[in-house]
């Protein structure tokens with residue numbers, strides 16, 4: 001039996017409705033971490049090549065704590081620029097760096113042809129949620145960094161936002177004030193920390209719009225395959241893992257295959273639901289693996305639109 005797209009569509013759930021669409025509605029972006037070893041570099045590049053044909057809006061490369069990956073982040077971003085069809089964004093933080101050091105990195109990116117920076121304060125060295133002490137000669141926070149980048153070159157600037165409230169923040173209202181200041185300083189996109197409380201996110205996004213902030217909000221999506229490992233990190237970031245999520249993984253510690261299937265299904269459902277709520281930009285935390293993110297994008301109706309640059313040569 002076969003059914004044409006659109007047949008009985010109203011009876012389907014949001015995932016099936018997203019998959020059945022003939023035109024692509026979503027913009028996706030993919031976040032990677034700079035690799036530490038030659039083996040990790042190979043794995044990263046396999047992931048990049050697999051995801052490249054999905055024509056993401058942009059890809060981004062994280063910046064390690066305290067600038068520890070400065071060279072590796074730079075190298076990865078420049079290789080993406082030179083060897084792929086992708087538009088890379090470089091993450092940059094203020095941690096333990098003088099303004100002069102950070103400005104040098106910014107200028108270097110501009111000279112190399114990079115046009116997008118994800119501007120972040122960074123976490124206090126040693127522990128997320130500890131007390132952050134800016135260097136007296138450094139940028140104190142992402143607002144100052146955004147203004148600093150804007151003053152040097154017309155980069156596109158993305159900044160972070162926290163639907164479940166930043167661990168150092170006294171309130172969601174404070175987070176919205178900070179976002180407003182970052183937009184005032186020149187940010188043109190907000191990327192959310194990952195979250196699982198969809199209704200809480202919708203209320204938060206509503207408050208952002210009510211505060212007069214109109215820049216696009218990219219929904220940060222973390223496909224969860226290891227709920228125990230993620231739980232520790234999420235706790236430090238002030239992100240609650242809901243009971244429905246942990247219970248889906250109960251008893252599956254030794255069954256990675258089933259955990260991956262569940263991870264794909266949860267993330268796809270979350271994105272499809274948010275798409276129906278009017279969100280169209282999704283930023284995937286890939287953890288340098290392509291297969292799950294690729295499958296989720298396919299489920300959401302994001303298909304290949306171009307061959308990888310490598311295949312063209």
Ligand SMILES: Cc1cc2nc3c(=O)[nH]c(=O)nc-3n(C[C@H](O)[C@H](O)[C@H](O)COP(=O)(O)OP(=O)(O)OC[C@H]3O[C@@H](n4cnc5c(N)ncnc54)[C@H](O)[C@@H]3O)c2cc1C
Pocket residue numbers: 061062063064065066091092093118119120121122123124140141142143144159160161166168169178181182191192193220
């Ligand atoms: C999408 C995304 C990507 C990330 N990538 C990285 C990465 O690559 N490397 C990394 O180390 N970390 C990364 N992080 C984590 C981030 O560095 C931490 O969450 C950090 O603790 C806060 O960074 P921020 O840029 O949001 O801080 P900010 O926006 O600077 O906010 C931090 C604090 O500074 C204060 N503040 C900021 N602006 C103002 C202002 N105008 N007036 C008064 N107070 C102000 C606020 O009290 C706020 O609580 C990422 C986070 C996200 C959401």
